[in-house]
Amino acid sequence: MTMTPRVSQDFGPDFGSRSFALMRAEAGDAWRAYTRHAFVERLGDGTLPQEAFLHYLVQDYVFLYHFARAWALAVVKAGSIEEARFAAGTVDGLLNTEMSLHVEICGKAGIAETALIEAAEERENLAYTRYVLDAGMSGDFLDLIVALSPCVLGYGEIGLRLAREAAPETPYRQWIDTYAGDDYQDICRKVAALIDGATRARLGDDPTALARWASVSKRFRTATELEISFWDMGLRGGGKAGSA
Secondary structure, X not given: OOOOOOOOOOOOOOXXXXXXXHHHHHHOHHHHHHHOOHHHHHHHHOOOOHHHHHHHHHHHHHHHHHHHHHHHHHHHHOOXXXXXXXXXXXXXXXXXXXXXXXXXHHHHOOOOHHHHHHOOOOHHHHHHHHHHHHHHHHOOHHHHHXXXXXXXXXXXXXXXXXXXXXXXXXXXXXXXXXXXXXHHXXXXXXXXXXXXXXXXXXXXXXXXXXXXXXXXXXXXXXXXXXXXXXXXXXXXHHOOOOOO
């Protein structure tokens, strides 16, 4: 690609994706509000109330189920066997690996998996997951992957930063280490490469020259704003945490 996005020092790694770097730069303040949200900062310094964290985990368990549905839709929307294989593998990883972290942590707090499965969705959860699914239903593979990417890559950025900056005594170290870990960081690099490949295949080598780029970038920013709302929901669930 010929894009040369200017990336602020406020941002973390671009995981090798120039498409992601440009969309993130265009999202601007929204990206920083997401990745440095009060919920995130309090995970790092250990001041997040446990009830806020558990409320978030329960909702995130529900979110990941619908996230897996969206990646399953990506198999249908894929334009190549490589895209389809990656999407199918991601569905397996979400359902059988990432969701198990939530089950483990909640189980230690006395919350059974049946309670996670039966949890009512908060409105922010509904808005976000259905937005992503609609992106896939009404658009193509690129629309869907762009809507999915702030979650995947934002958590990778957050995990890496908190691994460096978090207080040693934070009780949320397991969560931080999961998203800072080699396995998750490898997923981020692969998703970043997927985004670049999907962009090139559908928009060519200079996608920003096409009118469609504006809608793709807007979709990324909207998903980012929905991530902010999800953190807001987590704080609200804690009662004592206040607002971002």
